Amino acid sequence: xxxxxxxxxxxxxxxxxxxxxxxxxxxxxxxxxxxxxxxxxxxxxxxxxxxxxxxxxxxxxxxxxxxxxxxxxxxxxxxxxxxxxxxxxxxxxxxxxxxxxxxxxxxxxxxxxxxxxxxxxxxxxxxxxxxxxxxxxxxxxxxxxxxxxxxxxxxxxxxxxxxxxxxxxxxxxxxxxxxxxxxxxxxxxxxxxxxxxxxxxxxxxxxxxxxxxxxxxxxxxxxxxxxxxxxxxxxxxxxxxxxxxxxxxxxxxxxxxxxxxxxxxxxxxxxxxxxxxxxxxxxxxxxxxxxxxxxxxxxxxxxxxxxxxxxxxxxxxxxxxxxxxxxxxxxxxxxxxxxxxxxxxxxxxxxxxxxxxxxxxxxxxxxxxxxxxxxxxxxxxxxxxxxxxxxxxxxxxxxxxxxxxxxxxxxxxxxxxxxxxxxxxxxxxxxxxxxxxxxxxxxxxxxxxxxxxxxxxxxxxxxxxxxxxxxxxxxxxxxxxxxxxxx
Amino acid sequence: xxxxxxxxxxxxxxxxxxxxxxxxxxxxxxxxxxxxxxxxxxxxxxxxxxxxxxxxxxxxxxxxxxxxxxxxxxxxxxxxxxxxxxxxxxxxxxxxxxxxxxxxxxxxxxxxxxxxxxxxxxxxxxxxxxxxxxxxxxxxxxxxxxxxxxxxxxxxxxxxxxxxxxxxxxxxxxxxxxxxxxxxxxxxxxxxxxxxxxxxxxxxxxxxxxxxxxxxxxxxxxxxxxxxxxxxxxxxxxxxxxxxxxxxxxxxxxxxxxxxxxxxxxxxxxxxxxxxxxxxxxxxxxxxxxxxxxxxxxxxxxxxxxxxxxxxxxxxxxxxxxxxxxxxxxxxxxxxxxxxxxxxxxxxxxxxxxxxxxxxxxxxxxxxxxxxxxxxxxxxxxxxxxxxxxxxxxxxxxxxxxxxxxxxxxxxxxxxxxxxxxxxxxxxxxxxxxxxxxxxxxxxxxxxxxxxxxxxxxxxxxxxxxxxxxxxxxxxxxxxxxxxxxx
Numbered sequence: 015x016x017x018x019x020x021x022x023x024x025x026x027x028x029x030x031x032x033x034x035x036x037x038x039x040x041x042x043x044x045x046x047x048x049x050x051x052x053x054x055x056x057x058x059x060x061x062x063x064x065x066x067x068x069x070x071x072x073x074x075x076x077x078x079x080x081x082x083x084x085x086x087x088x089x090x091x092x093x094x095x096x097x098x099x100x101x102x103x104x105x106x107x108x109x110x111x112x113x114x115x116x117x118x119x120x121x122x123x124x125x126x127x128x129x130x131x132x133x134x135x136x137x138x139x140x141x142x143x144x145x146x147x148x149x150x151x152x153x154x155x156x157x158x159x160x161x162x163x164x165x166x167x168x169x170x171x172x173x174x175x176x177x178x179x180x181x182x183x184x185x186x187x188x189x190x191x192x193x194x195x196x197x198x199x200x201x202x203x204x205x206x207x208x209x210x211x212x213x214x215x216x217x218x219x220x221x222x223x224x225x226x227x228x229x230x231x232x233x234x235x236x237x238x239x240x241x242x243x244x245x246x247x248x249x250x251x252x253x254x255x256x257x258x259x260x261x262x263x264x265x266x267x268x269x270x271x272x273x274x275x276x277x278x279x280x281x282x283x284x285x286x287x288x289x290x291x292x293x294x295x296x297x298x299x300x301x302x303x304x305x306x307x308x309x310x311x312x313x314x315x316x317x318x319x320x321x322x323x324x325x326x327x328x329x330x331x332x333x334x335x336x337x338x339x340x341x342x343x344x345x346x347x348x349x350x351x352x353x354x355x356x357x358x359x360x361x362x363x364x365x366x367x368x369x370x371x372x373x374x375x376x377x378x379x380x381x382x383x384x385x386x387x388x389x390x391x392x393x394x395x396x397x398x399x400x401x402x403x404x405x406x407x408x409x410x411x412x413x414x415x416x417x418x419x420x421x422x423x424x425x426x427x428x429x430x431x432x433x434x435x436x437x438x439x440x441x442x443x444x445x446x447x448x449x450x451x452x453x454x455x456x457x458x459x460x461x462x463x464x465x466x467x468x469x470x471x472x473x474x475x476x477x478x479x480x481x482x483x484x485x486x487x488x489x490x491x492x493x494x495x496x497x498x499x500x501x
Numbered sequence: 502x503x504x505x506x507x508x509x510x511x512x513x514x515x516x517x518x519x520x521x522x523x524x525x526x527x528x529x530x531x532x533x534x535x536x537x538x539x540x541x542x543x544x545x546x547x548x549x550x551x552x553x554x555x556x557x558x559x560x561x562x563x564x565x566x567x568x569x570x571x572x573x574x575x576x577x578x579x580x581x582x583x584x585x586x587x588x589x590x591x592x593x594x595x596x597x598x599x600x601x602x603x604x605x606x607x608x609x610x611x612x613x614x615x616x617x618x619x620x621x622x623x624x625x626x627x628x629x630x631x632x633x634x635x636x637x638x639x640x641x642x643x644x645x646x647x648x649x650x651x652x653x654x655x656x657x658x659x660x661x662x663x664x665x666x667x668x669x670x671x672x673x674x675x676x677x678x679x680x681x682x683x684x685x686x687x688x689x690x691x692x693x694x695x696x697x698x699x700x701x702x703x704x705x706x707x708x709x710x711x712x713x714x715x716x717x718x719x720x721x722x723x724x725x726x727x728x729x730x731x732x733x734x735x736x737x738x739x740x741x742x743x744x745x746x747x748x749x750x751x752x753x754x755x756x757x758x759x760x761x762x763x764x765x766x767x768x769x770x771x772x773x774x775x776x777x778x779x780x781x782x783x784x785x786x787x788x789x790x791x792x793x794x795x796x797x798x799x800x801x802x803x804x805x806x807x808x809x810x811x812x813x814x815x816x817x818x819x820x821x822x823x824x825x826x827x828x829x830x831x832x833x834x835x836x837x838x839x840x841x842x843x844x845x846x847x848x849x850x851x852x853x854x855x856x857x858x859x860x861x862x863x864x865x866x867x868x869x870x871x872x873x874x875x876x877x878x879x880x881x882x883x884x885x886x887x888x889x890x891x892x893x894x895x896x897x898x899x900x901x902x903x904x905x906x907x908x909x910x911x912x913x914x915x916x917x918x919x920x921x922x923x924x925x926x927x928x929x930x931x932x933x934x935x936x937x938x939x940x941x942x943x944x945x946x947x948x949x950x951x952x953x954x955x956x957x958x959x960x961x962x963x964x965x966x967x968x969x970x971x972x973x974x975x976x977x978x979x980x981x982x983x984x985x986x987x988x
Contacts, residue, residue: 094755097637105635148592150584150809153949235722236808236949260952264809267953268581321723322637322751462640462723465747466754 046404054408061492062412069483072344073419076479077472081340085478086471088116089332093322093466100319101359102134102289109315113294113335113356120339122296122354130369132291132359135159137319138282142226142257144265145169146276154226154255155240155320155461156283157210158362161251163224167280168193170223174262174269178209178216190221193277195269197262200232203456207241214254215246224279225254228262231456236260239461240318242362253281291316293366294356298338300489302349307383309352309489311337311481312434314360314389321464325455329392329469329477330448331356337482348490350383357434360389367434378438384488384495385445387432391452392469392477397424398484399432402444405496410446413487420476420483424449442499446484448477533891541895548979549899555833556970560906563966564959568827572965573958575603576819580809580953587806588846589621589776596802600781600822600843607826609783609841617856619778619846622646624806625769629713629744631752632656633763641713641742642727642807642948643770644697645849648738650711654767655680657710661749661756665696665703677708680764682756684749687719690943694728701741702733711766712741715749718943723747726948727805729849740768778803780853781843785825787976789836794870796839796976798824798968801847801876801921808951812942816879816956816964817935818843824969835977837870844921847876854921865925871975871982872932874919878939879956879964884911885971886919889931892983897933900974907963907970911936929985933971935964 046052075081092109099106110127117125135158142152156162173188174195175181181194194217198209209227217225229239238256245251257265268275294315300307313330317323334354341352359365374381397417400410407427414425432439432447439445450473458464488495533539562568579596586593597614604612622645629639643649660675661682662668668681681704685696697717704712716726725743732738744752755762781802787794800817804810821841828839846852861868884904887897894914901912919926919934926932937960945951975982 090754091758094751094758095634097635147582148584233722234950234954235720235944236724236952237722258949260808260950260954263954264581264952267577271578271581321747457722462745463721463747465723465751467721467747467750 046408052408052411054412058409058493059412062409062416062487065487066416068346068486069416070419072341072346072483072486073479075344076340076482077475082475083471085332085336085474086469088336089324089328089469089474090466092332093324093328097322098319099315099317099323101132101291101316101362101365102136102286103319106291106316106358110292110294110358113315117296117335121342122338123299124297125295127292127294128370128373129290130293130358130366131288132365133159133362134286134289136284136286138162138284139280140255140283141167141280142255143278144275145278147273152257152261152277153236153238154257155238156253156255156281157241157243159243159245159285160214160254160281160283161285162281162283163253163279167278168223169276169278172265172269172275172277174266176266181216186220189217192222193224193226193279194222195226195262195265197228197266203230206230210241210256211243214243214252215249218249218252222252224252226257226262227254228259229256231259231459233457234259237461237463239459240320241460253279255281291358291366293358293370296335296338296354298342298347298352300349300351301347304351306380307350307494308381309350309384309386309485310355310382310435311352311386311485312355312357313387314357314366314434316358316360317464318361318460320460321458321462323464324466325391325458325464325468326460327360327389329474330388333388333392333474333478333481336478337485340478341482341486346486348486350489352485352489360434364434364437367437371437379499382438382443385435385438385443386481386485387435387445388448388477388481389432389434390447391450391455392448392474394451394473395420395422395477395480396449396451397422397426399426399428399447399449401428401439401446403442403496403498406444409495410444413484416487417480417483420480422476422480443497444495448480450477533895539895539898541899545896545980546899549896549903549974552974553903555973556903557906559828559831559833559970559973560966562831563827563969564962569962570958572819572823572961573956575823576811576815576956576961577953579819580811580815584809585806586802586804586810588619588778588803588849588852589623589773590806593778593803593845597779597781597845600802604783604822608829609825610786611784612782614779614781615857615860616777617780617845617853618775619852620646620849621773621776623771623773625649625771626767627742627770628654628767629742630765631762632765634760639744639748639764640723640725641744642725643740643742643768644728644730646730646732646772647701647741647768647770648772649768649770650740650766654765655710656763656765659752659756659762659764661753663753668703673707676704679709680711680713680766681709682713682749682752684715684753690717693717697728697743698730701730701739702736705736705739709739711739713744713749714741715746716743718746718946720944721746724948724950726946727807728947740766742768778845778853780845780857783822783825783841785829785834785839787836787838788834791838793867794837794981795868796837796871796873796972797842797869797922798839798873798972799842799844799921800874801844801853803845803847804951805848805947807947808945808949810951811953812878812945812951812955813947814847814876816961817875820875820879820961820965820968823965824972827965828969828973833973835973837976839972839976847921851921851924854924858924866986869925869930872922872925872930873968873972874922874932875935875964875968876919876921877934878937878942879935879961881938881960882907882909882964882967883936883938884909884913886913886915886934886936888915888926888933890929890983890985893931896982897931900971903974904967904970907967909963909967928987931982931984935967937964
C-alpha cells in the first residue's frame with residue numbers, strides 16, 4: 015500500500031534526524047495490521063506510555079493548579095473586549111493586534127501574523143414582518159454574502175415548502191415573484207445546512223424574489239442563526255436570510271392550510287470587496303527541530319457578527335494559544351516546535367487556512383508533522399478525533415490512552431480532522447480534532463446565543479489540558495507522525 | 502378547627518341536595534386526621550375507586566382514540582391564525598370571537614363571554630445598542646407598562662450590578678443620569694422575578710434614566726423575555742426592558758473590569774387607557790345541579806405580545822375547552838356542571854379573574870365547587886397540585902390515584918392553586934393545578950420561543966385526558982368538595 019511505502023520512507027528519514035531513536039527498529043512489523051489491530055514496536059509503546067507522568071503533571075497544573083480558571087477568564091476578556099469578530103471588521107483586526115500583544119506578554123516565541131485575503135460582507139438593517147393575514151415580527155439574520163433588498167424592502171406573497179424535493183414539484187409560474195420559505199426537518203448539520211447554502215440559488219432559478227430558511231439548528235428559543243451561503247454562477251442574486259425554527263414551521267403550517275400570506279422583507283446587507291486580514295501565530299520552539307516537523311494547534315479567531323463567537327471559535331482559538339502559554343510557564347519544551355495558529359476568515363470558507371497553505375506549500379512536506387484543530391466546541395472533552403494513515407493511527411491511539419486523568423480517552427476516526435486543517439488532512443497529513451460533549455453545539459452556533467454563557471471554566475481547563483498534553487507528546491516523540499502526502 | 506365545622510356544614514348541605522348519597526355517613530370520622538393520615542368513609546373511597554373504568558375510557562379515547570392529536574391541531578390552528586394575543590389587541594378579541602364560535606360548533610352549552618377591563622400597553626420600536634467601547638446590538642423587550650424614551654432615544658453611561666443589595670451600597674450621585682443594568686443570578690422564578698417587576702422603581706429612586714434587567718430565565722439562546730413591571734407610586738417613571746442573560750452577564754463583567762460603557766436606548770412603547778376585554782365561557786351542564794356547585798376548568802387565552810402564547814397559556818386554555826368537547830362527544834355528562842373559563846388579561850395582573858370574581862361574588866358560595874387551572878405548561882403530566890382544606894385534600898388524594906393510566910398520580914400541595922384561581926383558592930375554595938414536567942418552562946416563558954415547537958401532541962393529549970377525567974370525577978361525585986370560605 016502506498017501508505018506503508020511512504021511510512022517507511024518517513025520513518026527512515028526521521029531516524030536519521032533524531033538521536034533519540036526507538037530501540038526496536040523493526041519497521042516492517044510496525045503499525046496497523048491488515049486485520050485492523052495495531053502492532054507497534056514494544057519500545058515505541060513503552061516510550062509513549064513513558065509520557066504518563068508528564069501528562070499527569072500538565073493536567074494537574076492546568077485543571078487544579080495555578081492555571082485553573084484562567085482560560086475562561088482570558089476568553090471572557092477577549093470576547094468582552096472585542097465582541098463579534100467577523101471577517102472584514104475593525105473588531106477582528108483589533109482582536110488580532112490584542113492577541114499578538116498578549117502572546118508576546120505570555121512569552122510565546124516567533125509571534126507574528128501572516129496575511130490572508132478574506133471576504134467582506136456587512137449586515138445592515140434587517141427586518142421581516144408577516145403583514146398578512148396578521149402582523150407578526152419574524153426575527154431573521156441575513157446570510158453571509160446575501161444581497162440586500164431595495165430600500166424600503168419588498169412585500170411579496172409567501173410560498174412555503176419543507177424540502178428541495180417538494181420545491182422541485184412546483185412549477186416556476188407558481189414561484190415567480192414570491193418569497194419562498196424553506197422549512198426542512200433537522201437531520202444533522204451536515205445534511206441540513208445545504209438549505210442555508212443553496213436556498214437562494216434554488217429559489218431564484220424559479221423566479222423567487224427572496225428566500226427565507228429555517229435556522230440550521232435542532233432546537234430554538236426564538237433565535238435566528240446566520241451562516242454563509244453561496245450563489246450559483248448562473249442565477250440572479252436574491253436576498254436570503256434564516257428565520258427562526260418556530261416561524262418557519264408556523265409559515266409552513268399556514269401555507270399548507272391554504273392561507274394567503276405576505277411578508278415585508280427589508281435587508282440592507284452589503285457584499286463588499288475582499289480585504290486583507292491575518293492569521294495569528296505564536297510558537298514554543300522545539301529543542302531539537304526548530305523549523306521542521308512542526309506540530310500545529312489551531313482554532314479560528316474570526317467569528318460571525320452575532321453573539322460574540324465565544325464558542326465558535328473563541329474557545330478553540332484560546333486553548334490553542336494557552337496550551338503554549340501554560341507549557342512554557344511550566345518549563346516544558348518538546349523536541350519539535352508547537353505552533354499555535356489562530357486562523358482568520360474561517361466562517362466564509364476557510365480563507366485563512368487556504369492562504370496559509372499556499373504560502374507554506376513549497377516546504378510543507380518538511381515543515382509539518384501534525385495538525386490539531388478545535389472548532390466544534392470546548393465543552394467537556396471526551397478524547398480526540400483522528401485523521402491520517404493507518405500507521406499514524408496506531409501511534410495516535412496510544413497517545414490518546416494517556417488522557418485517562420481527563421477521562422478523555424475516546425478515539426474516533428472521521429473523514430476529516432476539522433475545517434481549516436482539512437487543507438492538509440485531505441491530502442494525507444495527519445491531524446486531530448477535539449472530541450467533546452458538544453451535543454448542544456448547534457443550539458448556539460452562529461446565533462446571539464454564542465457567548466460566554468455557553469463556556470464552562472472547568473471544561474475549558476480540561477480542554478486546554480488535553481490540548482497541551484496531546485500536542486506536547488506528539489511534538490516530543492522520538493519519531494515523526496507517519497503521513498501519506500499527495501504531491 | 503374552623504375547617505372541620507365548615508366541612509360538616511357543607512357535607513350536610515350536599516347530602517340534602519343529592520339523592521346519590523354516600524352509604525356510610527359517619528362524617529365525624531371523615532377526612533384528614535391530626536396525624537396527617539386520611540380516614541375517609543369506606544363507601545366514599547369505594548365510590549371514588551368506582552370511577553376507574555370511566556377514567557380509563559376517557560384516557561383511552563383522548564390519548565389513543567379518535568381524539569388523539571386533535572388538541573395539538575386545535576392549538577396550532579388557534580395560535581397560527583391569531584398569533585400573539587396581548588390584552589388590548591385586536592388579535593385577542595378576534596381569538597375570543599373564534600373560540601366562542603368553535604365552542605358552539607363543538608356543542609358546548611351556555612357559551613358566552615363576560616366583560617373584564619384590562620390594561621392596554623403597546624410595544625413600539627425598541628432598540629438598545631452598546632455604543633462604547635464597541636458597537637453591539639443588545640436584543641431587548643420592553644416590560645409591560647413601561648414608558649418609552651424620547652424620540653431618537655437616550656445615550657447614557659452604564660452602571661451594572663448583580664443585585665438590589667449591591668445597588669443599595671451605591672450612592673445616588675453615582676447613579677444619576679445612568680442606565681442601570683441588573684444582572685441577578687437566577688434562583689427561581691419566584692425569587693428572581695422581583696428584578697423584572699421592581700428594577701425601574703429601584704433605579705429611578707436614585708436618579709437613573711433607564712433600567713435594563715437580565716431576562717428572568719435560567720437558560721438562554723440569546724432571546725430576551727418580557728413580562729409585567731410595576732412603578733411604585735412615588736417614583737419618576739423611567740423606561741425598563743429585559744435584555745438577554747448573555748448580554749447582562751457581559752455588561753456586568755465589563756463594568757467590574759472598570760470599563761466605561763454607553764448604551765443608546767430607544768423605546769417607543771406606549772401605556773394606553775384600559776380597554777374592555779372578555780372572559781370566554783362554555784359549559785357541560787350537569788344532570789343534577791344545573792347552576793350550583795360548578796366545577797371550573799380554566800386557562801388564560803391572552804398572552805404576551807412576543808412568540809404566540811402556545812405554552813403560556815394556549816395549552817392550558819385549550820385543554821380546558823377541549824376537556825368539555827371530548828366529554829360531551831363521548832356522551833359523558835356528570836351530575837355537576839363543568840364550566841370552562843378562558844381568562845383574559847392574566848399577564849398584566851389577573852384582570853380577567855378579578856372581574857369574574859367580582860361579578861360572581863354574591864352567589865359564589867353556592868355557585869362554585871372546585872377550580873382547576875392550567876397555567877404552568879402542558880408538558881407530560883405528572884399529577885395534580887392541590888389547594889384546599891384537609892378534608893378536601895383527603896378526597897382529592899383518592900381522585901388523583903385514578904390517574905394511573907396516565908402515569909400521573911403525583912399529588913402536591915402548594916400555597917396556591919394557580920394565578921387566576923388564586924382569587925378563590927386564597928379565600929378557602931378548593932382547587933388544583935396541572936403538575937407537569939415543566940422543567941424547561943421558563944426557557945420559553947414570555948419570549949419569542951413560546952410557540953407550537955414547545956408543545957408535543959402526545960403530551961397535550963395526556964394533559965387533556967387528565968383534565969377531562971379529573972374534572973368529570975369531581976363534578977360527578979355524590980358529595981361536593983369541602984371548603985372553608987372566608988366571608
